[in-house]
Amino acid sequence: MAIPQHRDPAKTRRILTDWLATKLEGASNIDIEVAGANEVSGFSSDTIIFDAVFDRNGTAHRGGYVVRAAPVGAAVFEDYEIGLQFKVIKAVGEHSDVPVPTVLWLEEDASVLGAPFMVMERLSGRVPSDNPPYTLPKEFLPADMDLDPWVASATSEQQRTMWLDGIDTLVKIAKIDWRALGLDELDRKRFGKLGQEQLFGYQREYYNFATRSAVPCVEHAWKWLEANRPDDDHLVTFSWGDARLGNLMFDENFNVKAVFDWEMVRVGNPEFDLAWYLWFDKHFTDGIGLPRLPGFPSDEECIARWETAMGRKAEHLEFYTVFTMVWFASIMARVIQTNIEHGAPDAQDMAPMETNNLCTQLLAKHFGLAPPESV
16 A cells, blocks of 8 residues: 555656756766656655666667655655655675665755656566565465566575565674664654663654554554564664665575665664564464465464574564554555545545554554554
8 A cells, every 4th residue: 555646648648858968977868768657656755667778979879767755745754855865875785795776866955756766777586576566476366466476476495585585684784783884863863762772762652643543452563562672772772763674686596686765774683683674474374364375384384594694693573563553554554645645546434544554463463452444
């Protein structure tokens, strides 16, 4: 369920053609062959994918590009720090072994496309689908849907490779020295001291921004989290923030080719990323009544692999799993609100999902509470 972004493809093409002329040094005869905005983009940003052909020194060139722009109007996040995202991806790409797209340009002048944006290289690979979920086998897909359920159709060995390479990528991210990369602004001091105080300060502020109606199971979870905060401030490190299979691109060998979507990047206990990664697969299996893909290893094996690579125990996964559900319940509430505000088709019919959705249902089940009701 994404946020609709409405752009005129012809106008977007003209704007980007003129803008590229200021960025591609020595280029002439620039023409955008494939241009326009996705009819729907991700939860929080506006994505434009295009190819450009141009001449340089008498030679024809072709380039593939991806624009990630801050959303216009109602948005999932109160602040969309496009400049920080650009800085993070650039630093990670240049100073670590974590694969990310090459970021090319940052445009902070909102008058160009209506919002600040960054441009990255366009990569070739495969990204697991969120909608419909990658766990859905071909026989469950509508006959008129032109979608290749490549993850569910892969061999068990291929599925195992992709899942475990995702775990290994989480470890690579956790081992990045964020201060050495000059990312001091990730220490969001206005929310408190780095660690649990900052985590709660940030998440609580977002929860208050994103939700309009209290949900008993979520309120119960907040109280549980407050009562069970681990003493783990000494474990904080670089954290991706949105660690799920659908934010990874894979190559033909089912290895991770790129890590996408850094808008929730943070500093925290990297067990949060591990919990997020494991829970989202449950969201797309237990949450919708589908079995786990046969090649995906057990949680126990995944945790053991992570612990071996990190050189320490994952002692607080229960805490961060609950935090994942609370965090995503807040995001889901805000996604529904923004769909309504943007006038998405059938948005009003989705309104009950603001309080009663897969996330709140799984949270209630986790604590043995009554199922959530639509408010």
